[in-house]
Amino acid sequence: MKNRKLLLENVHIPGIETYDVYRKNGGYRSVEKALKSLTPDEVVEEVKKSGLRGRGGAGFPTGMKWSFLAKPEGIPRYLVCNADESEPGTFKDRYLMEKIPHLLVEGMITASYALGANTSYIYIRGEFMYILHILEKAIAEAYDNGFLGKNILGKGYDLDLFVVPGGGAYICGEETALLESLEGKRGNPRIKPPFPAVKGLWGAPTVVNNVETIAAVVPIVNDGGEAYAAIGIGRSTGTKLISACGNLVKPGVYEIDLGLSVEEFIYGDDYCQGIKNNKKLKACVPGGSSVPILPHYLVTKTANGDDRLMSYESLAEGAFASGSMLGSGGFIVFDEDQCIVRNTWNFTRFYAHESCGQCSPCREGTGWMEKVLYRLETGNGNLRDIDLLAEINKKIEGNTICPLGDAAAWPVAAAIRHFRDEFEWHVSHKEEAIKRNYGLSKEPMLA
Amino acid sequence: MKVTIDDIEVEVEAGTSILNAARKIGGEVVPPAMCYYSKLPGTGGKCRTCLVEVAAGSTADPRPMPKLVASCSTPVMDGMIIKNKTSQRVHEGRSAVVEFLLINHPLDCPVCDQAGECNLQDLGYEHGSVKTRYEEERRTFDPIDIGDKIKLHMNRCILCYRCVEVANQLTEKRVHGVMHRGEHAEISTYIEHAIDNEFSGNMIDVCPVGALTDRTFRFKSRVWFLKPMEAECDCTKCAGKVVLWMFGKEIYRVTGRKDQYGEIETIDDKTAWICNECRYDKKDLAKWKVIGPRVIDRHSVISQGKYETSINSPIKKIN
Secondary structure, eight states: OOOSSSTTTTSSTTTTTSSSHHHHTTTTTHHHHHHOOOOOOHHHHHHHHHHHTTTTTTTOOHHHHHHHHHTTTTTOOOEEEEEEOOOOOHHHHHHHHHHHHHHHHHHHHHHHHHHHEEEEEEEEEEGGGGHHHHHHHHHHHHTTTTTTTTEETTTTTTEEEEEEESSSOOGGHHHHHHHHTTSSSSSOOOOOOSOTTSSOOOGGOOEEEEHHHHHHHHHHHOOOOOHHSSSHHHHHHEEEEEEESSSSSSOOEEEEEEOOHHHHHHOOOOOOOSSSGGEEEEEETTTBSSSSEOOOOOOOOOSOOBBBBHHHHHTHHHHHHHHOOTTTTEEEEEETTHHHHHHHHHHHHHHHHOOOOHHHHHHHOOEEEOOOHHHTTTTOOOOHHHHHHHHHHHTTTSSSSSTTTHHHHHHHHHHHHHHHHHHHHHHHHHHHHHHOOOOGGGOOOOO | EEEEEEEEEEEEOOOOOOHHHHHHHHHHOOOSSSSSTTTSTTTTSSSTEEEEEEEEEOOOOOOOSSOOOOTTOOOOOOOOOEEETTTTHHHHHHHHHHHHHHOOOOOGGGGGGTTTTTTHHHHHHHOOOSSOOOOOOOOOOOOOOOOEEEEEEEEGOOOOOHHHHHHHHSOOOOOEEEEEGGGGGGOOOOOOOOOOOOOTTTHHHOOOSSSSGGGGGGTTGGGGGSSSEEEEOOOOOOOEEEEEEETTTHHHHHHHBBOOTOOOOOETEEEOOOOHHHHSOOOOOGGGGEEEEEEOTSSGGTTSSSSSOOOTTTOOOOO
């Protein structure tokens, strides 16, 4: 498959972060096209036709999300871009905003026009302060050139765009916690219903979209929804940014056509070029830390022997028993030397640290799992702890206000499901487990 | 709107929550609630003890909901079928929540002033397990002083946010709130600051556990040794309708009048919050007009061996 690029096509051009270079390379065409020749509803229709699905992790169809937006008279509507990218393993939005900030600004203008929002926000993670400056510069340039502000392109459409930094909390990537934080409150997720599409920012209807989703609106409007839908496979249309990391020869951010085979992505010359130091693949987390981990024999093939593809459906095939999720595209690869118990503990430590503490199962459960996993990892565990872990995560899953509880539970459940022997090794080889930071990894691996 | 809870049908207004629909039926079908407080808008959804199963979403869309939902914050739909006591999943989910609430709770009931009227005790009695599976050290917080009237025991707190809403809605200025996040979240005044406000004492009444207790009553007596009497006074700040907790002729403490769900009663269409003067400074019987004994649920430890409830009791009967 040819390496087609929609979002990162011009990323290598020097000076693309400035307005002049970006404009010279076809920038802001989508704004012109939308404002001059399309009604807002027609833009929404194009996005619906494109089959674009939310790139933040949940994969909800964007066009449908937009059409759910309530449109009562006399109440403003808001578009909020979720740039609070803090999932371990995911760094695609950071790359996009850092390298080609005008693409996000352009997408925000087009999407705001489609939704009828006159004020829009980019909520950016607090640690990305340097990107905030990049974006603010891009926004100032867009104002200077008449793409933001009053009466854009003389078409009578007004839009103000603001970048707001968060305080650096993972939970503020949950859309309702994000809105609370944007309002200046403590970032606790809200209780749904009402959903943001009805009652969001300051009680007004709001759409919250991921950075990559908003950026994808640009090629959709430029080339039409159908052209976008032609790329990809089945209901996974278009291209997706994948941030590959771990023990790979060439980790980094790749833009792939959805439907690329996982095998080619890991071993292909155009992509990650295989596992570093000629080691063997042990496991892979295909969609950011919160999705289930896959053992090596389920990474490139599904349980019933089909090739596994980089698409929402194929990665989820076999549900949680033998599948995973595309998630946010944080593709983490482990070689044979990595310890799954240590990695699971590390992920859980993250969730315990980032839980907002509002609802009991997540507040108490994530901390409990972290402590049990730490005991296991350091050789102080016993066999019943493994069952206890499996029980705790079953008790968290589905009982919480927001998906953080589920996100904390899934990796632990999957690690125990696929790598139980390694957990048991930590119990039976206490001395060694304290000394080395890997588990069964030195045991011979299947090809 | 017609909804069915545990095979009992009830007619409620649109927008009612499942929990309030269940309360309309009353009795066994009512899910327990630790954080929801009907008199304080904005509470609920946090503790997850009121989880119920929705077997059918509505007449129009009879699909079941995949997850258990918090009954306090989920509005009913016409034709909704809800399972509470009759659902095994609910039972398991609730036990899970109780286990989570108890793993870091100090279980110091023998020295806790809330014992006997503690929602967590009741919940643990009904859904808790005999033995804990928690082998780790329990979480503790550094004690902080929040003034001479209210004692904060953060180790006992379940973070229901009720006291935060009391401060938001009853007092002029909130000086306390929830600091930090996750396991380390705590109720605090940030820089040790006394909570001093005419209605701040109501934080004690809404606290479902022993995290906020009355300092003027601290270690004075177990609640079940006291005799609750309804009384009133002419107060300029509040309704002055209280319960006096007495031993002989001595008033040990003063609280608001709580109903069967542990919530302050509505009297003359107003929630009968009481002011701090009534709560702390009127411990003299001469200042009160005593109406008569407060009727307490006979299952409560407080009513043990005290007096029998008369069927013809002149006082409004509570459950």
